[in-house]
Amino acid sequence: MDEQERFRREAIRERIAFHTIGAAVAKNAGVGTGILVSDGGRRFVLTAEHVVRGVALDDIRIWFRPSSAIVEKDARSAVPKDFGGFTFGESVPFVRAGFVSERDLAYLEIPSSYVIPHHCLPYDLCKSESFVRWPDERLDGVTVICYGFPVQNSLEITTSNGVFNALGSVFHECNYDRKLNDTEWKFLASEFSSAKDFLIAYPDSDYVYPKGFSGCGVWAVGGEEVESRVWQPDPLLMGVARSFVPTRGLLVASKFPFARFES
Numbered sequence: 001m002d003e004q005e006r007f008r009r010e011a012i013r014e015r016i017a018f019h020t021i022g023a024a025v026a027k028n029a030g031v032g033t034g035i036l037v038s039d040g041g042r043r044f045v046l047t048a049e050h051v052v053r054g055v056a057l058d059d060i061r062i063w064f065r066p067s068s069a070i071v072e073k074d075a076r077s078a079v080p081k082d083f084g085g086f087t088f089g090e091s092v093p094f095v096r097a098g099f100v101s102e103r104d105l106a107y108l109e110i111p112s113s114y115v116i117p118h119h120c121l122p123y124d125l126c127k128s129e130s131f132v133r134w135p136d137e138r139l140d141g142v143t144v145i146c147y148g149f150p151v152q153n154s155l156e157i158t159t160s161n162g163v164f165n166a167l168g169s170v171f172h173e174c175n176y177d178r179k180l181n182d183t184e185w186k187f188l189a190s191e192f193s194s195a196k197d198f199l200i201a202y203p204d205s206d207y208v209y210p211k212g213f214s215g216c217g218v219w220a221v222g223g224e225e226v227e228s229r230v231w232q233p234d235p236l237l238m239g240v241a242r243s244f245v246p247t248r249g250l251l252v253a254s255k256f257p258f259a260r261f262e263s
Contacts, residue, residue, distance in 0.1 A: 012221050013147070013171055015234055018121040020169075020217065022063035022149045023047060024089055025055045033148030033216035034062075034108075035237065038122040045092070045108040047215030048242050049099050052106050057097060060108070061089030063149075067119040103196055103254040104242040106215075123217075128237045128256045131220075139220075139238075140178035144200055146241055146251065147171050148216030150209065170213075172251075174201050176220075180250075188245060192252050198239060203249040210251065216241045218253045 021034045023045070032051030037044050045062065052060060095109040116122070150170050181199050185192065200218065202210060219235040239253035 012145070012235055016145060016147045016171075016217065016219055017065045017169070018119070019123040019237075020065065020147050021045060021120075022089070022169075023051060023215065024061045024063075025052060025059060031149060031151045031212045032214045033212065033241075035215070035217045035240070036116065036120060036122040037125050037237075039125045043110040043112075043116070043122050045094075045110065046240060047106050047108070048240065049101060049104045049106040050242075051215045052097065052108070053099075057094040057108065058091060060092070060094070062092050063089045064117045064120045067117070105240060105254055123237055125237070125256075127234070131236070131238055131256045136178045136181055139176045142176045143173065143221045144176050144238065145171055145173050145219045145221055145235065146200070146202075146213060146216050147219070148210075148213040148241070151212040170210075172202060172210075172213075177201065184248060184250060187248055188250075188252070192243070196254060197242070197252050198255045199250045199252060201249060202244065202251045209246075210241075210244045213241050213244070213251065218251075 019036050021036060023032045023034045024030065025032075030051070032047055034045040034047035034051075037046045092108075093111055093114060095111050098107040098109070099105065100107075110116070147169060149168075176198075177200075180201065181194060184199055185194055217237050218239040218241060220238045221235045237256065239255045241251050241253045243252040244250070245252065
């Protein structure tokens with residue numbers, strides 16, 4: 001790709017990272033991803049329900065993106081000096097949790113008094129409303145990006161204070177495939193359906209196994225060649241990853257519009 005395209009892609013990834021958080025439960029034994037969102041002036045962490053199901057709100061630890069720019073590096077070639085200081089995450093005083101179980105979604109409400117780091121930004125769900133009326137033929141071929149924290153991308157690091165796992169983030173980019181979304185449902189469990197979900201290709205043989213991607217955003221992006229369809233200065237949230245089907249090499253995502261969390 002040319003230099004202009006490279007810079008554009010870097011900007012898109014930085015923007016997605018502004019909206020993305022890591023989440024851990026059970027003393028870091030369970031790891032998932034979430035999205036900072038706003039809806040009608042209220043702020044939430046939106047994630048997959050199974051990431052936080054049965055967990056007390058004060059037992060959830062959140063990792064916000066650092067203030068520095070993203071550094072892209074293959075985890076297999078990373079060394080301890082590539083990482084900054086270790087952190088055990090933050091305890092956010094969530095007001096309450098709401099669940100949309102049929103879509104495997106959870107909304108964790110952030111109190112208005114809580115100050116989100118300045119280098120993080122809640123995504124306004126109203127920006128995605130246009131997807132409500134989009135048929136598959138309009139989505140076909142649109143570039144989509146998943147961004148999250150698959151735990152098998154972590155690197156074990158030994159220090160004088162013990163052994164730690166540095167968890168790196170992963171971007172997965174592909175295109176929305178209308179044919180895939182027409183033909184694959186018959187091979188999947190009945191809990192998934194084209195009425196509320198969509199599918200994206202994730203061949204396990206080529207990537208890190210996506211455990212930890214649960215709850216990550218699936219973002220629609222593009223370029224000048226598809227400006228009339230989806231391109232805006234910011235990527236648009238089109239879904240939330242909820243499950244991986246290794247036998248088919250597929251990620252299942254709950255698609256927008258999401259049922260909203262009520263008071």
